[in-house]
Amino acid sequence: MSDKIKIGISIGDLNGIGLEVIIKTLMDAKIMDYCTPIVYGHTKVASLHHKTMEIDELNFNVINDALEAHHKRPNMINCWEEDVQIELGQANANGGKYAFISLERALDDLIAGKTDALVTAPINKHTIQNENFQFAGHTEYIQSKTNSEDSLMFLVSEDIRVGVVTGHIPVSEIPEKITKEKILSKLNLMNQSLKKDFWIQKPKIAVLGLNPHAGDNGLIGNEELETIIPAIAEANAQGIFAFGPYAADGFFAAHTYAQFDAVLAMYHDQGLIPFKQIAFHTGVNFTAGLPVVRTSPDHGTGYDIAGKNSASASSFREALFTAIKIVERRRESVELASNPLKLSKFSKDRD
Structure with a gap:
């Protein structure tokens, strides 16, 4: 055989x-x-x-x-x-x-x-x-x-890899679904997949903010201060090299994503719109985890x-x-x- x-x-x-x-x-x-x-x-x-x-x-x-x-x-x-x-x-x-x-x-x-x-x-x-x-x-x-128990929608190409915390849900439901536990779960899945499936020994992961300008220190929303930053800190304590939160617009416009092995976006379009713009004909949707x-x-x-x-x-x-x-x-x-x-x-x- x-x-x-x-x-x-x-x-x-x-x-x-x-x-x-x-x-x-x-x-x-x-x-x-x-x-x-x-x-x-x-x-x-x-x-x-x-x-x-x-x-x-x-x-x-x-x-x-x-x-x-x-x-x-x-x-x-x-x-x-x-x-x-x-x-x-x-x-x-x-x-x-x-x-x-x-x-x-x-x-x-x-x-x-x-x-x-x-x-x-x-x-x-x-x-x-x-x-x-x-x-x-x-x-x-x-x-x-x-x-x-969980999975990660992971869009991958030679130039960029993007995962999302929330997938196919209405935009109105996104804030309530963004929890510290959910972000940590996705970061763990992404980190494990980068090591096991892509053979990157010490992955560097960028985490995007939910609000414009990543909340601007609480001026445009508190999710970054109350949820995302604590999740990143906990991920670091667990040995995951996670950084952020980054404001999504400037992050992609300045090609900052090229400095990381993967990016964790908070919701579907926040991650998939730039991904498809960058890698539309070569991008692949991989279900990690x-x-x-x-x-x-x-x-x-x-x-x-x-x-x-x-x-x-x-x-x-x-x-x-x-x-x-x-x-x-x-x-x-x-x-x-x-x-x-x-x-x-x-x-x-x-x-």
Whole structure:
């Protein structure tokens, strides 16, 4: 049996650009040198997307179980049998229904150990809602399915890494969700991930303020004085190199983020807007703090360009390779932990 990394891929919304960027990525045969891709969807749906893209059809190896995957070809598990109506560019119930079927099957295989990582194509957070998916997004659903106490939405690229304290919640609820305990939990997850998943021995983390000008010493809000600064102090006491709070606007405008290994933002848009501005085509959404590896591109369903063969596969390709790298690092860490002699040599090489 090959020890090549198996990457499960959920197809996201059928009516969006998910399958387009998946197909464009897997058209490169060199991908199979690095991993064994397994797409959870249906070949008929893939064929329709091939036609709209006006490219030669990608020859999927159809399998019934992830354990049957061919290690030199892209694989497809047909997750349903019925014909599906696809309306490219439309947000509808079909898009949500089959996005969930794909995601659930792929995640079940990941949790069962049949695959090594999961790359998720974009979903519509509204149409995917059903009795089994009542979550704000992928991150919350996967955290629940893996019985994890907490997780970190961690946007990563070569130039910048940004995590958020609060994710997919209304802006009106953000202040009450910003607690010392929550900030500490996210800082711990970020610090652990930087060490384990990115092999940064002594990570430096910048923490942003919640209010404009980071509260201006209490003039524009007290969250910095009462919550964020005490959380940073406690993190430092625990051995985490956390600094701040920084005013978000000047922090990104002055490229101060380049001095740190990662940035912890207080809420979704505070972190994701600058991240996407800096790394839109190469950014990856990684869910840190889980026992499994899950990544996704940092863009949405792209309804406005669906079916036009104009979607860039760069972010999806980066998500795939990021998942591979993290699995490799975690495997290597386990091997180093079990081999003291190799660990000693590794530490000397890193000094």
